[in-house]
Amino acid sequence: MSTSVTLNTATGPAFTRIYGLGAYRGEHAVTNEDIAEPINSSDEWIRQRTGIITRARAGEDQNVVTMGVAAGADALQASGVQPEQIGAVIVATVTNMMQTPAAATRIADGLGIKDPTAYDISAGCAGYCYAIAQADALIRAGIAEYVLVVGSEKLSDFIDPTDRSISFLLGDGAGATVVGPSDTPGISRSVIGSDGSKWDAVSMSGELHKHRLGLEPFPTLRQDGKAVFRWAVWEMAKVAREALEVAGITADQLAAFIPHQANMRIIDEFAKQLGVPESVIIARDIQDTGNTSGASVPLATHRLLQEHPEVRGGYALQIGFGAGLAYAAQVVRLP
Numbered sequence: 001m002s003t004s005v006t007l008n009t010a011t012g013p014a015f016t017r018i019y020g021l022g023a024y025r026g027e028h029a030v031t032n033e034d035i036a037e038p039i040n041s042s043d044e045w046i047r048q049r050t051g052i053i054t055r056a057r058a059g060e061d062q063n064v065v066t067m068g069v070a071a072g073a074d075a076l077q078a079s080g081v082q083p084e085q086i087g088a089v090i091v092a093t094v095t096n097m098m099q100t101p102a103a104a105t106r107i108a109d110g111l112g113i114k115d116p117t118a119y120d121i122s123a124g125c126a127g128y129c130y131a132i133a134q135a136d137a138l139i140r141a142g143i144a145e146y147v148l149v150v151g152s153e154k155l156s157d158f159i160d161p162t163d164r165s166i167s168f169l170l171g172d173g174a175g176a177t178v179v180g181p182s183d184t185p186g187i188s189r190s191v192i193g194s195d196g197s198k199w200d201a202v203s204m205s206g207e208l209h210k211h212r213l214g215l216e217p218f219p220t221l222r223q224d225g226k227a228v229f230r231w232a233v234w235e236m237a238k239v240a241r242e243a244l245e246v247a248g249i250t251a252d253q254l255a256a257f258i259p260h261q262a263n264m265r266i267i268d269e270f271a272k273q274l275g276v277p278e279s280v281i282i283a284r285d286i287q288d289t290g291n292t293s294g295a296s297v298p299l300a301t302h303r304l305l306q307e308h309p310e311v312r313g314g315y316a317l318q319i320g321f322g323a324g325l326a327y328a329a330q331v332v333r334l335p
């Protein structure tokens with residue numbers, strides 16, 4: 001049946017940008033010695049192979065929601081945006097202990113944000129960069145004027161202390177970012193995707209229902225470190241190059257390079273392959289925060305802005321990659 005009635009569609013501003021960032025890091029600095037014994041490792045091995053000296057871990061009283069609220073409040077304050085201006089809250093996490101409701105609804109409630117679009121996304125260590133692409137799209141589509149993006153992870157809840165493949169890499173924390181309308185481009189087109197054929201390179205060790213039936217222990221994180229390392233260095237360097245290309249800028253025009261904080265050797269190799277010049281500041285938050293998955297890129301950005309205020313207003317290439325295997329990269333103008 002044809003109709004002469006046309007639907008109203010939403011449209012928003014042409015461009016978006018990051019207004020401000022906030023952070024919450026787990027309050028305990030866990031040293032390599034603290035965790036080495038059950039995995040028959042050493043401070044020297046962990047430093048050499050990963051660049052991690054301590055990892056931030058949160059106490060019993062913290063979770064994805066409480067850390068997300070802390071980082072979100074910090075981001076709102078840094079950006080000068082009021083809770084009532086936020087139209088959407090997107091949370092990147094794989095460690096919310098409650099299957100439902102979404103952590104985003106509870107984080108929004110904790111921040112006094114009324115009636116937002118609120119949902120979580122599960123894209124592992126790529127989650128935050130996925131969420132930035134979505135925030136940009138929601139604003140340009142006219143669905144929200146300002147979006148709060150939160151990456152929040154309590155990975156220590158999913159660690160097997162005897163697992164040699166990943167446990168020693170992981171930390172806890174939350175990073176948050178306010179995205180809003182802009183007169184000039186502040187977030188480039190994203191390069192975003194996944195390769196599900198490699199899903200078991202980083203995953204949980206089992207399924208919850210098997211644990212419930214008493215057939216398997218509580219699932220924890222595990223990985224094929226070598227496979228992830230190779231994929232990260234080769235495939236992600238291509239994605240990062242493509243992100244620069246679609247943004248229309250070159251590596252020497254960047255103020256900062258903010259890769260997912262997976263392993264210092266991956267970060268170094270990555271920078272080498274991209275030909276990042278020495279003038280570009282490279283985020284190395286992993287050294288004392290560890291790998292915080294969905295929280296890693298915003299935490300690294302937050303620290304960079306504190307330690308290198310000269311990068312403010314410049315362009316940063318950010319890239320997240322991990323479980324899925326999922327990846328996302330974009331160039332953003334730093335607030």
Ligand SMILES: CC(C)(COP(=O)(O)OP(=O)(O)OC[C@H]1O[C@@H](n2cnc3c(N)ncnc32)[C@H](O)[C@@H]1OP(=O)(O)O)[C@@H](O)C(=O)NCCC(=O)NCCS
Binds near residue numbers: 168
């Ligand atoms: C996990 C990772 C640090 C392991 O380092 P690696 O250099 O690949 O280590 P390998 O598996 O090749 O093992 C090398 C040696 O170290 C030993 N080893 C492995 N894990 C160890 C550990 N945790 N502590 C001490 N020794 C360890 C191995 O037994 C092996 O010993 P051998 O040479 O006597 O046989 C590394 O593969 C990595 O960081 N991968 C990227 C994964 C990642 O960042 N994932 C996060 C999700 S995005």
